[in-house]
Amino acid sequence: MIYADQAATSFPKPPEVVEAVCEVLRRVPGSPGRSGHRGALAASRVVFEAREELAQFFSLEDESRFVFTSGATEGLNLVIQGVLRPGDVALASAVEHNSVARPLEALCRQGRIRVHYVPCNREGFLDLRALKEMVKTFSPRLICLSHVSNVLGTIQPLEEIVPLKGEALILIDAAQSVGHIDIDLSQLAIDFLAFSGHKGLFSPGGIGALYLRPGVEEILRPLKFGGTGSRSESLEQPDFLPDRFESGTPNLPGIAGLAAGARVVRQIGLKNISSHERLLAETFIELIKKNPKICIYGPKDRTKATGIISVNIEGLPPSEVARRLDREFGVMVRPGLHCAPLAHKTLDTLPQGTVRFSFNYFNRLSEVERAAQALLEIAS
Ligand SMILES: Cc1ncc(COP(=O)(O)O)c(C=O)c1O
Known part of the structure:
Protein backbone atom coordinates (compact mmCIF):
# COMPACT_ATOMS: atom_id res chain seq x y z
CA MET A 1 0.00 0.00 0.00
CA ILE A 268 14.94 15.63 11.63
CA GLY A 269 15.10 19.35 10.87
CA LEU A 270 12.55 21.37 8.90
CA LYS A 271 15.08 22.01 6.13
CA ASN A 272 15.45 18.24 5.59
CA ILE A 273 11.68 17.74 5.74
CA SER A 274 10.86 20.47 3.24
CA SER A 275 13.61 19.50 0.81
CA HIS A 276 12.54 15.82 0.89
CA GLU A 277 8.89 16.77 0.35
CA ARG A 278 9.87 19.05 -2.51
CA LEU A 279 11.92 16.28 -4.13
CA LEU A 280 8.91 13.95 -3.91
CA ALA A 281 6.53 16.51 -5.41
CA GLU A 282 8.95 17.46 -8.21
CA THR A 283 9.58 13.81 -9.07
CA PHE A 284 5.85 13.07 -9.13
CA ILE A 285 5.10 16.04 -11.38
CA GLU A 286 8.03 15.29 -13.68
CA LEU A 287 6.72 11.74 -14.19
CA ILE A 288 3.03 12.56 -14.76
CA LYS A 289 3.40 15.70 -16.85
CA LYS A 290 4.31 13.71 -19.97
CA ASN A 291 0.66 12.68 -20.33
CA PRO A 292 -1.35 15.62 -21.73
CA LYS A 293 -4.57 14.12 -20.36
CA ILE A 294 -3.36 14.85 -16.83
CA CYS A 295 -3.99 18.40 -15.64
CA ILE A 296 -1.71 19.45 -12.77
CA TYR A 297 -2.74 22.33 -10.48
CA GLY A 298 -0.68 24.50 -8.15
CA PRO A 299 2.58 26.47 -8.29
CA LYS A 300 4.90 25.77 -11.23
CA ASP A 301 7.78 26.81 -9.00
CA ARG A 302 7.74 23.98 -6.47
CA THR A 303 10.07 25.85 -4.10
CA LYS A 304 6.85 27.73 -3.23
CA ALA A 305 4.81 24.63 -2.38
CA THR A 306 4.79 21.62 -0.07
CA GLY A 307 4.18 17.93 -0.86
CA ILE A 308 0.52 18.45 -1.88
CA ILE A 309 -0.36 18.05 -5.58
CA SER A 310 -3.85 18.23 -7.05
CA VAL A 311 -4.52 16.71 -10.47
CA ASN A 312 -7.35 15.70 -12.77
CA ILE A 313 -7.53 13.22 -15.62
CA GLU A 314 -9.48 14.53 -18.60
CA GLY A 315 -12.86 12.81 -18.84
CA LEU A 316 -12.66 10.93 -15.53
CA PRO A 317 -14.32 12.08 -12.28
CA PRO A 318 -11.87 12.47 -9.37
CA SER A 319 -13.83 9.96 -7.26
CA GLU A 320 -13.43 7.32 -9.99
CA VAL A 321 -9.67 7.99 -10.28
CA ALA A 322 -9.24 7.72 -6.49
CA ARG A 323 -11.29 4.54 -6.36
CA ARG A 324 -9.15 2.91 -9.07
CA LEU A 325 -5.91 4.09 -7.45
CA ASP A 326 -6.99 2.42 -4.20
CA ARG A 327 -8.57 -0.78 -5.55
CA GLU A 328 -6.17 -1.56 -8.42
CA PHE A 329 -2.88 -0.06 -7.22
CA GLY A 330 -3.15 0.29 -3.42
CA VAL A 331 -2.59 4.05 -3.61
CA MET A 332 -4.59 6.07 -1.08
CA VAL A 333 -5.46 9.64 -2.05
CA ARG A 334 -8.33 12.06 -1.45
CA PRO A 335 -10.71 13.09 -4.25
CA GLY A 336 -13.31 15.87 -4.26
CA LEU A 337 -13.36 19.29 -2.65
CA HIS A 338 -11.11 18.65 0.38
CA CYS A 339 -13.38 20.83 2.58
CA ALA A 340 -12.25 23.81 0.51
CA PRO A 341 -14.96 24.76 -2.02
CA LEU A 342 -13.58 28.32 -2.18
CA ALA A 343 -10.26 26.98 -3.48
CA HIS A 344 -12.04 24.93 -6.12
CA LYS A 345 -14.08 27.97 -7.16
CA THR A 346 -10.77 29.80 -7.64
CA LEU A 347 -9.40 26.85 -9.65
CA ASP A 348 -12.63 26.40 -11.63
CA THR A 349 -12.80 22.76 -10.55
CA LEU A 350 -16.32 22.84 -9.06
CA PRO A 351 -18.35 20.71 -8.58
CA GLN A 352 -16.16 17.61 -8.81
CA GLY A 353 -12.90 18.95 -7.43
CA THR A 354 -9.57 17.23 -7.93
CA VAL A 355 -7.58 14.17 -6.98
CA ARG A 356 -5.17 15.20 -4.23
CA PHE A 357 -1.89 13.39 -3.68
CA SER A 358 -0.07 14.47 -0.53
CA PHE A 359 3.35 13.19 0.48
CA ASN A 360 5.39 13.77 3.61
CA TYR A 361 8.85 13.08 4.98
CA PHE A 362 8.07 9.40 5.56
CA ASN A 363 7.10 8.71 1.94
CA ARG A 364 9.88 7.16 -0.12
CA LEU A 365 10.83 8.16 -3.64
CA SER A 366 9.96 4.65 -4.86
CA GLU A 367 6.39 5.08 -3.53
CA VAL A 368 6.02 8.34 -5.39
CA GLU A 369 7.27 6.71 -8.59
CA ARG A 370 4.76 3.87 -8.19
CA ALA A 371 1.93 6.32 -7.47
CA ALA A 372 2.84 8.28 -10.62
CA GLN A 373 2.95 5.06 -12.65
CA ALA A 374 -0.51 4.12 -11.37
CA LEU A 375 -1.93 7.50 -12.37
CA LEU A 376 -0.34 7.24 -15.83
CA GLU A 377 -1.88 3.79 -16.33
CA ILE A 378 -5.34 5.06 -15.37
CA ALA A 379 -4.94 8.02 -17.74
CA SER A 380 -3.70 5.89 -20.66
C1 LIG B 1 -6.03 24.19 5.74
C2 LIG B 1 -6.75 23.45 6.82
N1 LIG B 1 -7.32 24.14 7.82
C3 LIG B 1 -7.94 23.52 8.82
C4 LIG B 1 -8.05 22.15 8.88
C5 LIG B 1 -8.77 21.51 10.03
O1 LIG B 1 -7.92 20.72 10.79
P1 LIG B 1 -8.52 19.74 11.94
O2 LIG B 1 -9.56 18.90 11.25
O3 LIG B 1 -7.36 18.95 12.39
O4 LIG B 1 -9.10 20.63 12.99
C6 LIG B 1 -7.50 21.38 7.85
C7 LIG B 1 -7.63 19.91 7.85
O5 LIG B 1 -7.74 19.26 6.85
C8 LIG B 1 -6.82 22.06 6.80
O6 LIG B 1 -6.27 21.36 5.79
Whole structure:
Protein backbone atom coordinates (compact mmCIF):
# COMPACT_ATOMS: atom_id res chain seq x y z
CA MET A 1 0.00 0.00 0.00
CA ILE A 2 1.07 3.58 -0.64
CA TYR A 3 -0.31 6.25 1.66
CA ALA A 4 -0.53 9.51 -0.27
CA ASP A 5 -3.13 11.25 1.90
CA GLN A 6 -0.76 12.95 4.34
CA ALA A 7 -2.63 16.26 4.12
CA ALA A 8 -5.71 14.57 5.63
CA THR A 9 -3.69 13.04 8.46
CA SER A 10 -0.12 11.76 8.63
CA PHE A 11 0.75 8.08 8.61
CA PRO A 12 2.73 6.27 9.90
CA LYS A 13 3.18 7.90 13.29
CA PRO A 14 6.83 7.78 14.47
CA PRO A 15 7.58 5.28 17.28
CA GLU A 16 8.51 8.17 19.59
CA VAL A 17 4.94 9.49 19.29
CA VAL A 18 3.34 6.09 19.82
CA GLU A 19 5.56 5.54 22.85
CA ALA A 20 4.77 8.96 24.36
CA VAL A 21 1.02 8.39 24.00
CA CYS A 22 1.23 4.88 25.49
CA GLU A 23 3.50 6.06 28.30
CA VAL A 24 0.87 8.56 29.48
CA LEU A 25 -1.89 5.98 29.27
CA ARG A 26 0.24 3.43 31.09
CA ARG A 27 1.90 5.52 33.76
CA VAL A 28 0.23 8.86 34.46
CA PRO A 29 -2.63 8.42 36.95
CA GLY A 30 -4.08 11.89 37.20
CA SER A 31 -5.59 14.98 35.67
CA PRO A 32 -3.35 18.05 35.26
CA GLY A 33 -4.00 20.97 37.57
CA ARG A 34 -6.44 18.95 39.66
CA SER A 35 -6.12 16.94 42.91
CA GLY A 36 -2.51 17.78 43.81
CA HIS A 37 -1.30 14.19 44.30
CA ARG A 38 1.85 12.94 42.57
CA GLY A 39 -0.11 11.50 39.63
CA ALA A 40 -1.78 14.86 38.99
CA LEU A 41 1.61 16.57 39.28
CA ALA A 42 3.05 14.14 36.73
CA ALA A 43 0.16 15.00 34.42
CA SER A 44 0.78 18.73 34.89
CA ARG A 45 4.42 18.13 34.02
CA VAL A 46 3.42 16.46 30.72
CA VAL A 47 1.36 19.53 29.81
CA PHE A 48 4.03 22.01 30.91
CA GLU A 49 6.80 20.22 29.00
CA ALA A 50 4.62 20.03 25.89
CA ARG A 51 4.06 23.79 26.03
CA GLU A 52 7.81 24.30 26.44
CA GLU A 53 8.42 22.07 23.42
CA LEU A 54 6.05 24.21 21.34
CA ALA A 55 7.81 27.41 22.42
CA GLN A 56 11.13 25.93 21.36
CA PHE A 57 9.63 24.65 18.11
CA PHE A 58 8.50 28.18 17.17
CA SER A 59 11.62 29.96 18.52
CA LEU A 60 9.76 31.64 21.40
CA GLU A 61 10.76 32.02 25.03
CA ASP A 62 7.30 32.27 26.60
CA GLU A 63 5.56 28.89 26.59
CA SER A 64 2.36 30.40 28.04
CA ARG A 65 1.47 31.82 24.61
CA PHE A 66 0.14 28.41 23.52
CA VAL A 67 -3.36 27.17 24.30
CA PHE A 68 -4.14 23.52 23.66
CA THR A 69 -7.17 22.89 21.48
CA SER A 70 -8.79 19.88 19.87
CA GLY A 71 -7.21 20.87 16.56
CA ALA A 72 -6.92 23.67 14.02
CA THR A 73 -10.71 23.87 13.72
CA GLU A 74 -11.17 24.74 17.39
CA GLY A 75 -8.33 27.28 17.35
CA LEU A 76 -9.77 28.99 14.26
CA ASN A 77 -13.27 29.05 15.78
CA LEU A 78 -11.95 30.40 19.06
CA VAL A 79 -10.41 33.38 17.28
CA ILE A 80 -13.16 34.02 14.73
CA GLN A 81 -15.96 33.80 17.28
CA GLY A 82 -13.93 35.38 20.05
CA VAL A 83 -12.57 38.45 18.30
CA LEU A 84 -15.23 39.63 15.87
CA ARG A 85 -17.85 42.06 17.20
CA PRO A 86 -21.16 43.19 15.61
CA GLY A 87 -20.50 45.39 12.60
CA ASP A 88 -16.94 44.13 12.06
CA VAL A 89 -15.52 43.19 8.67
CA ALA A 90 -13.32 40.13 8.16
CA LEU A 91 -11.16 39.34 5.15
CA ALA A 92 -10.21 35.83 4.15
CA SER A 93 -8.42 34.41 1.15
CA ALA A 94 -10.23 32.81 -1.76
CA VAL A 95 -8.62 29.44 -1.03
CA GLU A 96 -9.68 29.03 2.61
CA HIS A 97 -10.66 25.74 4.21
CA ASN A 98 -14.20 25.43 5.56
CA SER A 99 -12.75 25.58 9.09
CA VAL A 100 -12.27 29.29 8.39
CA ALA A 101 -15.04 29.93 5.86
CA ARG A 102 -17.89 28.28 7.80
CA PRO A 103 -17.44 30.12 11.13
CA LEU A 104 -17.11 33.39 9.19
CA GLU A 105 -20.19 32.66 7.09
CA ALA A 106 -22.14 31.62 10.21
CA LEU A 107 -21.48 35.02 11.80
CA CYS A 108 -22.39 36.68 8.49
CA ARG A 109 -25.69 34.84 8.30
CA GLN A 110 -26.54 35.94 11.82
CA GLY A 111 -26.07 39.50 10.50
CA ARG A 112 -23.21 40.15 12.89
CA ILE A 113 -20.27 40.69 10.54
CA ARG A 114 -19.43 41.09 6.87
CA VAL A 115 -16.83 38.97 5.12
CA HIS A 116 -14.95 39.64 1.89
CA TYR A 117 -12.68 37.17 0.12
CA VAL A 118 -9.34 38.38 -1.22
CA PRO A 119 -8.74 36.89 -4.68
CA CYS A 120 -5.98 34.38 -5.35
CA ASN A 121 -4.52 33.41 -8.71
CA ARG A 122 -4.85 29.92 -10.16
CA GLU A 123 -1.64 28.85 -8.45
CA GLY A 124 -3.30 29.74 -5.13
CA PHE A 125 -1.22 32.83 -4.32
CA LEU A 126 -2.96 35.73 -2.63
CA ASP A 127 -3.30 38.88 -4.74
CA LEU A 128 -1.24 41.25 -2.60
CA ARG A 129 -2.39 44.37 -4.44
CA ALA A 130 -6.04 43.39 -3.86
CA LEU A 131 -5.28 42.73 -0.18
CA LYS A 132 -3.77 46.21 0.18
CA GLU A 133 -6.80 47.83 -1.47
CA MET A 134 -9.30 45.79 0.58
CA VAL A 135 -7.54 46.63 3.85
CA LYS A 136 -7.81 50.32 2.88
CA THR A 137 -11.46 50.08 1.78
CA PHE A 138 -12.92 47.89 4.53
CA SER A 139 -10.67 48.51 7.58
CA PRO A 140 -11.12 44.86 8.61
CA ARG A 141 -10.95 43.75 12.21
CA LEU A 142 -9.57 40.32 11.25
CA ILE A 143 -7.70 38.82 8.30
CA CYS A 144 -7.77 35.01 8.03
CA LEU A 145 -5.31 33.20 5.83
CA SER A 146 -4.22 29.61 5.30
CA HIS A 147 -0.46 29.54 5.28
CA VAL A 148 -0.43 26.53 2.96
CA SER A 149 -3.38 25.60 0.76
CA ASN A 150 -4.66 22.11 1.54
CA VAL A 151 -5.67 21.72 -2.12
CA LEU A 152 -2.59 23.05 -3.91
CA GLY A 153 0.25 23.06 -1.40
CA THR A 154 0.84 26.74 -2.21
CA ILE A 155 2.88 28.52 0.47
CA GLN A 156 1.72 32.10 1.06
CA PRO A 157 4.65 34.53 1.57
CA LEU A 158 3.81 35.57 5.13
CA GLU A 159 6.77 37.92 5.37
CA GLU A 160 5.20 40.01 2.54
CA ILE A 161 1.58 39.59 3.64
CA VAL A 162 1.73 40.23 7.40
CA PRO A 163 3.07 43.82 7.04
CA LEU A 164 0.03 44.66 4.84
CA LYS A 165 -2.51 43.96 7.59
CA GLY A 166 -2.78 47.59 8.74
CA GLU A 167 -4.76 47.82 11.99
CA ALA A 168 -6.30 44.36 11.51
CA LEU A 169 -5.53 41.30 13.57
CA ILE A 170 -4.16 38.41 11.53
CA LEU A 171 -5.11 34.77 12.03
CA ILE A 172 -2.97 32.19 10.27
CA ASP A 173 -4.37 28.75 9.61
CA ALA A 174 -1.18 26.72 9.84
CA ALA A 175 -2.87 23.29 9.63
CA GLN A 176 -0.88 22.42 6.50
CA SER A 177 2.35 24.28 7.21
CA VAL A 178 3.39 23.37 10.77
CA GLY A 179 5.92 20.55 10.57
CA HIS A 180 6.45 21.10 6.83
CA ILE A 181 8.08 24.53 6.64
CA ASP A 182 9.76 26.80 9.14
CA ILE A 183 7.62 29.35 11.00
CA ASP A 184 9.64 31.64 13.22
CA LEU A 185 7.07 33.37 15.42
CA SER A 186 9.75 35.61 16.90
CA GLN A 187 10.19 37.21 13.47
CA LEU A 188 6.59 37.53 12.23
CA ALA A 189 3.93 39.87 13.67
CA ILE A 190 1.26 37.17 13.59
CA ASP A 191 -1.53 37.66 16.14
CA PHE A 192 -2.96 34.13 16.10
CA LEU A 193 -1.65 30.88 14.62
CA ALA A 194 -3.85 27.78 14.76
CA PHE A 195 -2.72 24.25 13.95
CA SER A 196 -3.45 20.57 14.48
CA GLY A 197 -1.01 17.96 15.71
CA HIS A 198 -2.10 15.04 13.56
CA LYS A 199 -0.79 16.33 10.23
CA GLY A 200 2.77 17.72 10.14
CA LEU A 201 3.51 16.96 13.80
CA PHE A 202 2.62 13.26 13.54
CA SER A 203 0.44 13.24 16.67
CA PRO A 204 -2.91 11.49 17.09
CA GLY A 205 -6.02 13.38 15.98
CA GLY A 206 -8.03 15.57 18.34
CA ILE A 207 -5.14 17.72 19.58
CA GLY A 208 -3.74 21.02 18.38
CA ALA A 209 -2.76 24.42 19.67
CA LEU A 210 -3.37 28.10 19.19
CA TYR A 211 -0.57 30.63 19.51
CA LEU A 212 -1.57 34.05 20.88
CA ARG A 213 0.64 37.09 20.45
CA PRO A 214 1.23 38.93 23.76
CA GLY A 215 -1.74 41.20 24.54
CA VAL A 216 -4.29 39.66 22.16
CA GLU A 217 -5.73 37.47 24.92
CA GLU A 218 -7.32 40.60 26.38
CA ILE A 219 -9.62 41.01 23.37
CA LEU A 220 -10.36 37.32 22.89
CA ARG A 221 -13.54 35.89 24.42
CA PRO A 222 -13.31 32.20 25.38
CA LEU A 223 -15.24 29.75 23.24
CA LYS A 224 -15.91 27.46 26.19
CA PHE A 225 -16.25 28.09 29.90
CA GLY A 226 -15.80 25.60 32.74
CA GLY A 227 -13.48 23.93 35.18
CA THR A 228 -9.78 24.66 34.92
CA GLY A 229 -8.53 23.39 38.27
CA SER A 230 -7.60 27.00 39.14
CA ARG A 231 -9.53 29.68 41.12
CA SER A 232 -12.25 27.13 41.83
CA GLU A 233 -13.91 29.43 44.37
CA SER A 234 -14.94 31.79 41.58
CA LEU A 235 -17.87 31.38 39.20
CA GLU A 236 -16.03 33.58 36.75
CA GLN A 237 -13.71 32.23 34.07
CA PRO A 238 -10.03 32.84 35.00
CA ASP A 239 -8.54 35.79 33.15
CA PHE A 240 -5.01 34.42 32.78
CA LEU A 241 -3.34 32.21 30.18
CA PRO A 242 -3.67 29.40 29.40
CA ASP A 243 -6.56 28.62 31.80
CA ARG A 244 -8.84 31.28 30.30
CA PHE A 245 -9.11 29.22 27.12
CA GLU A 246 -8.51 25.67 28.39
CA SER A 247 -11.64 24.61 30.29
CA GLY A 248 -12.24 20.90 30.77
CA THR A 249 -9.99 17.89 31.28
CA PRO A 250 -7.34 18.05 28.54
CA ASN A 251 -6.41 15.35 26.05
CA LEU A 252 -3.26 14.29 27.91
CA PRO A 253 -2.19 11.41 25.59
CA GLY A 254 -2.72 13.75 22.63
CA ILE A 255 -0.67 16.51 24.26
CA ALA A 256 2.17 14.05 24.96
CA GLY A 257 1.98 12.83 21.35
CA LEU A 258 2.00 16.38 20.02
CA ALA A 259 5.13 17.23 22.00
CA ALA A 260 6.88 14.02 20.94
CA GLY A 261 5.99 14.71 17.30
CA ALA A 262 7.28 18.28 17.48
CA ARG A 263 10.52 16.92 18.96
CA VAL A 264 10.84 14.39 16.12
CA VAL A 265 10.38 17.21 13.58
CA ARG A 266 13.03 19.32 15.30
CA GLN A 267 15.43 16.37 15.34
CA ILE A 268 14.94 15.63 11.63
CA GLY A 269 15.10 19.35 10.87
CA LEU A 270 12.55 21.37 8.90
CA LYS A 271 15.08 22.01 6.13
CA ASN A 272 15.45 18.24 5.59
CA ILE A 273 11.68 17.74 5.74
CA SER A 274 10.86 20.47 3.24
CA SER A 275 13.61 19.50 0.81
CA HIS A 276 12.54 15.82 0.89
CA GLU A 277 8.89 16.77 0.35
CA ARG A 278 9.87 19.05 -2.51
CA LEU A 279 11.92 16.28 -4.13
CA LEU A 280 8.91 13.95 -3.91
CA ALA A 281 6.53 16.51 -5.41
CA GLU A 282 8.95 17.46 -8.21
CA THR A 283 9.58 13.81 -9.07
CA PHE A 284 5.85 13.07 -9.13
CA ILE A 285 5.10 16.04 -11.38
CA GLU A 286 8.03 15.29 -13.68
CA LEU A 287 6.72 11.74 -14.19
CA ILE A 288 3.03 12.56 -14.76
CA LYS A 289 3.40 15.70 -16.85
CA LYS A 290 4.31 13.71 -19.97
CA ASN A 291 0.66 12.68 -20.33
CA PRO A 292 -1.35 15.62 -21.73
CA LYS A 293 -4.57 14.12 -20.36
CA ILE A 294 -3.36 14.85 -16.83
CA CYS A 295 -3.99 18.40 -15.64
CA ILE A 296 -1.71 19.45 -12.77
CA TYR A 297 -2.74 22.33 -10.48
CA GLY A 298 -0.68 24.50 -8.15
CA PRO A 299 2.58 26.47 -8.29
CA LYS A 300 4.90 25.77 -11.23
CA ASP A 301 7.78 26.81 -9.00
CA ARG A 302 7.74 23.98 -6.47
CA THR A 303 10.07 25.85 -4.10
CA LYS A 304 6.85 27.73 -3.23
CA ALA A 305 4.81 24.63 -2.38
CA THR A 306 4.79 21.62 -0.07
CA GLY A 307 4.18 17.93 -0.86
CA ILE A 308 0.52 18.45 -1.88
CA ILE A 309 -0.36 18.05 -5.58
CA SER A 310 -3.85 18.23 -7.05
CA VAL A 311 -4.52 16.71 -10.47
CA ASN A 312 -7.35 15.70 -12.77
CA ILE A 313 -7.53 13.22 -15.62
CA GLU A 314 -9.48 14.53 -18.60
CA GLY A 315 -12.86 12.81 -18.84
CA LEU A 316 -12.66 10.93 -15.53
CA PRO A 317 -14.32 12.08 -12.28
CA PRO A 318 -11.87 12.47 -9.37
CA SER A 319 -13.83 9.96 -7.26
CA GLU A 320 -13.43 7.32 -9.99
CA VAL A 321 -9.67 7.99 -10.28
CA ALA A 322 -9.24 7.72 -6.49
CA ARG A 323 -11.29 4.54 -6.36
CA ARG A 324 -9.15 2.91 -9.07
CA LEU A 325 -5.91 4.09 -7.45
CA ASP A 326 -6.99 2.42 -4.20
CA ARG A 327 -8.57 -0.78 -5.55
CA GLU A 328 -6.17 -1.56 -8.42
CA PHE A 329 -2.88 -0.06 -7.22
CA GLY A 330 -3.15 0.29 -3.42
CA VAL A 331 -2.59 4.05 -3.61
CA MET A 332 -4.59 6.07 -1.08
CA VAL A 333 -5.46 9.64 -2.05
CA ARG A 334 -8.33 12.06 -1.45
CA PRO A 335 -10.71 13.09 -4.25
CA GLY A 336 -13.31 15.87 -4.26
CA LEU A 337 -13.36 19.29 -2.65
CA HIS A 338 -11.11 18.65 0.38
CA CYS A 339 -13.38 20.83 2.58
CA ALA A 340 -12.25 23.81 0.51
CA PRO A 341 -14.96 24.76 -2.02
CA LEU A 342 -13.58 28.32 -2.18
CA ALA A 343 -10.26 26.98 -3.48
CA HIS A 344 -12.04 24.93 -6.12
CA LYS A 345 -14.08 27.97 -7.16
CA THR A 346 -10.77 29.80 -7.64
CA LEU A 347 -9.40 26.85 -9.65
CA ASP A 348 -12.63 26.40 -11.63
CA THR A 349 -12.80 22.76 -10.55
CA LEU A 350 -16.32 22.84 -9.06
CA PRO A 351 -18.35 20.71 -8.58
CA GLN A 352 -16.16 17.61 -8.81
CA GLY A 353 -12.90 18.95 -7.43
CA THR A 354 -9.57 17.23 -7.93
CA VAL A 355 -7.58 14.17 -6.98
CA ARG A 356 -5.17 15.20 -4.23
CA PHE A 357 -1.89 13.39 -3.68
CA SER A 358 -0.07 14.47 -0.53
CA PHE A 359 3.35 13.19 0.48
CA ASN A 360 5.39 13.77 3.61
CA TYR A 361 8.85 13.08 4.98
CA PHE A 362 8.07 9.40 5.56
CA ASN A 363 7.10 8.71 1.94
CA ARG A 364 9.88 7.16 -0.12
CA LEU A 365 10.83 8.16 -3.64
CA SER A 366 9.96 4.65 -4.86
CA GLU A 367 6.39 5.08 -3.53
CA VAL A 368 6.02 8.34 -5.39
CA GLU A 369 7.27 6.71 -8.59
CA ARG A 370 4.76 3.87 -8.19
CA ALA A 371 1.93 6.32 -7.47
CA ALA A 372 2.84 8.28 -10.62
CA GLN A 373 2.95 5.06 -12.65
CA ALA A 374 -0.51 4.12 -11.37
CA LEU A 375 -1.93 7.50 -12.37
CA LEU A 376 -0.34 7.24 -15.83
CA GLU A 377 -1.88 3.79 -16.33
CA ILE A 378 -5.34 5.06 -15.37
CA ALA A 379 -4.94 8.02 -17.74
CA SER A 380 -3.70 5.89 -20.66
C1 LIG B 1 -6.03 24.19 5.74
C2 LIG B 1 -6.75 23.45 6.82
N1 LIG B 1 -7.32 24.14 7.82
C3 LIG B 1 -7.94 23.52 8.82
C4 LIG B 1 -8.05 22.15 8.88
C5 LIG B 1 -8.77 21.51 10.03
O1 LIG B 1 -7.92 20.72 10.79
P1 LIG B 1 -8.52 19.74 11.94
O2 LIG B 1 -9.56 18.90 11.25
O3 LIG B 1 -7.36 18.95 12.39
O4 LIG B 1 -9.10 20.63 12.99
C6 LIG B 1 -7.50 21.38 7.85
C7 LIG B 1 -7.63 19.91 7.85
O5 LIG B 1 -7.74 19.26 6.85
C8 LIG B 1 -6.82 22.06 6.80
O6 LIG B 1 -6.27 21.36 5.79
